[in-house]
Amino acid sequence: MAETYLLITTPQGRKQIPLGNQPLTIGRHADNKLVLADNMASRFHCVIEPKGGNRWVLRDLNSSNGTTIGGKRIGTVTLGTGQPFVIGTTTLSIVDPTSPATKADGRPDLSATISGGEEELEVLTEDDVVEVVDDDQAIAMDTDGPDMSAIDVETDDAGITGVTPNSEDAGKFEQTLEVLAESLPSKPFGENEISLVSSRGQLMHAARKSGSGKSQQREAVDILRLILLICTRSRASDIHLEPKTDYFQLRIRVDGLLVDAARVPNEYGVKLAAIVKVLSDIDISQRTSVQEGHFAAKVPGPDAQKTPRRIDYRVSFAPGMFGQKLVLRIFDANNAPLDVTQLQLPSSMLIGVQRELQKEAGMLLVCGPTGSGKTTTLYALVRSSDVTHRNVVTIEDPVEVQIEGVTQMPVDETQGKGFATLLRSVLRQDPDAILVGEIRDPETARTAMQAAITGHLVFSTVHTTSTIGTVFRLLDLGVEPYLIAQGLHVVIAQRLVRQLCQFCKKPVRPTADQISTMGRAGEGVSQIFVARGCTRCLGTGYAGRRAFFEMLRTTDELRDVITSPNRTMEEIKRVVGGDNFMMLDQAGFQLVREGLASFDEIEQAVGK
Numbered sequence: 219m220a221e222t223y224l225l226i227t228t229p230q231g232r233k234q235i236p237l238g239n240q241p242l243t244i245g246r247h248a249d250n251k252l253v254l255a256d257n258m259a260s261r262f263h264c265v266i267e268p269k270g271g272n273r274w275v276l277r278d279l280n281s282s283n284g285t286t287i288g289g290k291r292i293g294t295v296t297l298g299t300g301q302p303f304v305i306g307t308t309t310l311s312i313v314d315p316t317s318p319a320t321k322a323d324g325r326p327d328l329s330a331t332i333s334g335g336e337e338e339l340e341v342l343t344e345d346d347v348v349e350v351v352d353d354d355q356a357i358a359m360d361t362d363g364p365d366m367s368a369i370d371v372e373t374d375d376a377g378i379t380g381v382t383p384n385s386e387d388a389g390k391f392e393q394t395l396e397v398l399a400e401s402l403p404s405k406p407f408g409e410n411e412i413s414l415v416s417s418r419g420q421l422m423h424a425a426r427k428s429g430s431g432k433s434q435q436r437e438a439v440d441i442l443r444l445i446l447l448i449c450t451r452s453r454a455s456d457i458h459l460e461p462k463t464d465y466f467q468l469r470i471r472v473d474g475l476l477v478d479a480a481r482v483p484n485e486y487g488v489k490l491a492a493i494v495k496v497l498s499d500i501d502i503s504q505r506t507s508v509q510e511g512h513f514a515a516k517v518p519g520p521d522a523q524k525t526p527r528r529i530d531y532r533v534s535f536a537p538g539m540f541g542q543k544l545v546l547r548i549f550d551a552n553n554a555p556l557d558v559t560q561l562q563l564p565s566s567m568l569i570g571v572q573r574e575l576q577k578e579a580g581m582l583l584v585c586g587p588t589g590s591g592k593t594t595t596l597y598a599l600v601r602s603s604d605v606t607h608r609n610v611v612t613i614e615d616p617v618e619v620q621i622e623g624v625t626q627m628p629v630d631e632t633q634g635k636g637f638a639t640l641l642r643s644v645l646r647q648d649p650d651a652i653l654v655g656e657i658r659d660p661e662t663a664r665t666a667m668q669a670a671i672t673g674h675l676v677f678s679t680v681h682t683t684s685t686i687g688t689v690f691r692l693l694d695l696g697v698e699p700y701l702i703a704q705g706l707h708v709v710i711a712q713r714l715v716r717q718l719c720q721f722c723k724k725p726v727r728p729t730a731d732q733i734s735t736m737g738r739a740g741e742g743v744s745q746i747f748v749a750r751g752c753t754r755c756l757g758t759g760y761a762g763r764r765a766f767f768e769m770l771r772t773t774d775e776l777r778d779v780i781t782s783p784n785r786t787m788e789e790i791k792r793v794v795g796g797d798n799f800m801m802l803d804q805a806g807f808q809l810v811r812e813g814l815a816s817f818d819e820i821e822q823a824v825g826k
Contacts, residue, residue, distance in 0.1 A: 258306025580707035670705035685770035716760035739807035
């Protein structure tokens with residue numbers, strides 16, 4: 219049976235959408251069911267409400283330019299099929315293909331006068347009626363982004379509009395995400411248990427009650443919950459939603475690698491972006507500029523009482539060829555080590571680090587390339603440094619994770635608040651421990667090292683490849699050798715690699731070259747493992763990431779070498795070498811020996 223639809227005519231083209239039995243809101247704002255890219259339309263212009271018997275009520279929402287019928291501005295009027303009304307340059311009319319007033323070709327017959335409420339309205343002639351075209355021939359009306367016209371709207375308890383696409387692609391898209399979510403082994407909570415909190419701390423979308431049931435098609439806010447659920451279960455760090463010509467590409471970054479998740483229908487993609495903007499308090503009308511914000515989700519905790527815990531999302535919109543690309547950076551405390559014991563350091567390194575954390579002064583540096591997990595290690599060190607009884611201050615660019623009991627300061631170079639400036643200020647705040655996000659210039663390096671020898675515990679990072687190279691990097695930055703010898707206590711070099719999926723990893727016999735490259739770690743090894751891929755690891759062959767480390771502790775002998783004018787890297791290697799010093803590559807190949815990582819992953823990480 220043919221369904222009653224709304225015929226929309228604009229200068230750009232024509233389109234039809236089914237009316238259904240729900241109110242249809244019209245305007246320029248993305249939260250409307252029918253979004254018009256018409257400058258004469260208001261953000262929330264009017265609404266059509268079904269009244270049964272092929273009758274509808276058209277109600278103007280105090281729009282600036284008004285809604286007109288027959289050239290007359292209306293407030294509230296009863297509509298019948300075939301009766302056109304105008305918003306700016308857009309003409310709309312309701313068409314019932316089964317009505318006697320409809321011709322055999324599906325076009326409305328306007329040969330009779332149509333009532334417009336209390337007064338007789340002008341009837342348009344045959345020439346004024348626009349022929350209905352098929353959906354695949356229709357032209358999108360919203361020139362600022364993908365078309366959102368074929369969607370139904372419902373309003374939840376929080377007052378935020380959700381959407382349900384009417385397209386057949388919506389069901390396939392939902393099913394793809396559902397299968398993805400259920401294939402992941404970790405299931406600490408369900409989709410309905412996720413609450414969404416705005417950047418202002420307001421609960422916008424509460425968790426659904428247990429057993430409340432689920433409609434056959436999800437609203438857009440439920441799809442957002444489902445995507446966030448997949449990311450939590452897969453330990454993803456980022457979400458990418460990128461508009462293409464006729465769909466949005468959804469990808470998630472898992473273990474450092476972007477994985478295709480689904481192709482999102484246009485109507486869903488635009489509404490998902492709109493919901494994220496509302497949660498992040500971002501101007502929803504801007505679609506061609508760079509925009510940033512944040513929001514959070516509350517989910518059940520891992521304890522028996524399921525105490526709610528918070529997951530933070532940093533939002534970034536950037537303009538692209540087909541609209542704004544959305545990237546969400548995920549900050550989930552459950553995916554990060556809470557203290558130094560969870561870093562999976564070898565026992566000898568762990569004991570040494572814990573001993574240094576009990577001291578009142580000295581510098582602990584973490585080095586490695588970008589993306590090697592240095593900041594995560596610093597946070598674990600800070601959390602383990604007795605923040606309850608110490609005044610701990612951090613200087614970061616930017617502040618990524620909030621640490622309870624710690625004063626955190628963001629760097630802002632535009633206001634003259636760089637690392638060195640803030641560090642000098644912090645030293646007047648009676649700090650016990652200081653975290654400096656990165657040592658990148660001579661002034662910061664010297665100030666931080668002076669703080670380390672004057673009664674402060676200092677944590678920081680340096681972009682070097684090895685612990686020994688860090689010593690020479692500090693010298694290159696102009697730090698006096700005696701300051702380095704006295705202030706530098708520990709240097710940790712680290713790399714981050716993907717762990718093999720324990721459900722699908724495949725054993726192979728190592729080659730002679732691999733055994734030779736592994737050195738001591740390869741002695742007696744008869745098999746190693748390679749990635750294969752299964753549904754539980756999203757087909758990547760890897761599940762989770764793990765760091766491996768090299769640690770240098772300063773000794774009296776090393777201090778003598780550092781202060782010597784004839785110091786060389788080989789001399790330092792000779793001093794620190796021995797059974798208690800494990801080079802970074804050997805620590806990595808030890809993971810290969812234990813079947814936790816692939817040979818290729820370690821070789822790529824250490825640059826062998």
